[in-house]
Amino acid sequence: MNKKLSLLFVGLLMSSMLLIACGGNNNAEEGSESNSNDNNTGNNTEVNEDNMNDPEAAADAEFTIRAGIGLNNEHPQYKGLEKFKEIVEEQTDGAIHVETYHSGQLGDDRSMMEALQLGSQEVTVPSTAPIANFISEFSIFDFPFLFPNSDVADEVLDGEVGQKFLDMLDDQNLKGLAYWENGFRDLTNSDREVATVEDFEGLTIRTMENDLHLDAFRAMGANPTPMAFTELFTALQQGTVDGQENPFATIYLEGFYEVQDYVSDTHHIYSPFVFMMSKSFYDSLPDDYQEIVDSAALEAGEYQRELNREANDQYLEELIEEGMTFTEVTDEAREEMREVIEPVIEEYAAQLDQSLVDEVFQAIEDAE
Numbered sequence: 001m002n003k004k005l006s007l008l009f010v011g012l013l014m015s016s017m018l019l020i021a022c023g024g025n026n027n028a029e030e031g032s033e034s035n036s037n038d039n040n041t042g043n044n045t046e047v048n049e050d051n052m053n054d055p056e057a058a059a060d061a062e063f064t065i066r067a068g069i070g071l072n073n074e075h076p077q078y079k080g081l082e083k084f085k086e087i088v089e090e091q092t093d094g095a096i097h098v099e100t101y102h103s104g105q106l107g108d109d110r111s112m113m114e115a116l117q118l119g120s121q122e123v124t125v126p127s128t129a130p131i132a133n134f135i136s137e138f139s140i141f142d143f144p145f146l147f148p149n150s151d152v153a154d155e156v157l158d159g160e161v162g163q164k165f166l167d168m169l170d171d172q173n174l175k176g177l178a179y180w181e182n183g184f185r186d187l188t189n190s191d192r193e194v195a196t197v198e199d200f201e202g203l204t205i206r207t208m209e210n211d212l213h214l215d216a217f218r219a220m221g222a223n224p225t226p227m228a229f230t231e232l233f234t235a236l237q238q239g240t241v242d243g244q245e246n247p248f249a250t251i252y253l254e255g256f257y258e259v260q261d262y263v264s265d266t267h268h269i270y271s272p273f274v275f276m277m278s279k280s281f282y283d284s285l286p287d288d289y290q291e292i293v294d295s296a297a298l299e300a301g302e303y304q305r306e307l308n309r310e311a312n313d314q315y316l317e318e319l320i321e322e323g324m325t326f327t328e329v330t331d332e333a334r335e336e337m338r339e340v341i342e343p344v345i346e347e348y349a350a351q352l353d354q355s356l357v358d359e360v361f362q363a364i365e366d367a368e
Helices: 002-023 055-060 076-091 109-118 136-142 150-157 160-172 211-219 229-238 248-253 279-284 287-321 331-349 354-367
Strands: 063-068 096-101 174-189 204-207 223-226 243-246 262-278 325-327
Touching: 055 096, 063 076, 063 279, 076 096, 076 174, 076 287, 096 287, 109 174, 109 262, 136 160, 136 211, 136 262, 136 354, 150 160, 150 174, 150 262, 150 287, 150 354, 160 174, 160 262, 160 354, 174 248, 174 279, 174 287, 204 211, 204 229, 211 223, 211 331, 229 243, 243 248, 243 262, 248 287, 262 279, 262 287, 262 331, 287 325
Parallel strands: 063 096, 204 223, 204 243, 262 325
Antiparallel strands: 174 243, 174 262
């Protein structure tokens, strides 16, 4: 009897350890600021019931796509996923069933990319920052003031240069299908208005844990402090840091207006999303289904970009209505900021393929 009880105890203990190990980390990667969007739903690890309420459709489908993101279901990124689902299911007559998951329900950006590589997940849409962990060339999209506006970003990303980066994903068992939009990152703080490079002096700003970003803010006189996004609201509330930088949508949806007084449209970094699919899954699809998925990713991306730009304009207005002081940064001031951090950009550009860097800058120049 004692032996049986001992074996039962060991079995229960091993089962508990397995469940803990499988739980994983559902905080989203910094590139998407994923918990960002939870707007009090952050770190929601419950299964999205919307995807589970039609078991018949899933059972009848030839293929199932599990598409996961870090942002919440109020963000334009998730609305884009819903559009992708609508197009694919309609054009395949339900032969492909798409399940959409938000708020890091399937993991953070990096873990979801790894799941795509393993074939245990089919779609995710990370920012370019976490992609650089897999393909260093993608770090060029972290260069401050790379794109002067969204029109130029669209032309470059949707052109030959953008396609060249998408093609690099193949070697990682990932299939890059389209560029969506996270948007321009802007600054908030509780100390003062920021309109010029001099106004950064001494500000303690939470940034992503990205060496290029850290060095760029240091060059402008700020004290950048990397920390987990999940800790940011409390850090702002307690004054551990003076400010942070994110797109307006994230700033509003996270409620940072409750603990921040000033917002400036610094537009210091433009961050794309990359719609990607597991290459092994993509290759398993018939040619006609591949074409449908390709066009759906592009069409949903155009829809998502438009929503994102409308949302950012709307959220800026709402931030002002919530009592934040808005400071408009001039093009001249942004150019001065760029000149100050130019040595930092040159240092990091030297670590990449120079011909590729030149090609990106030339494409931007041609698009302006």
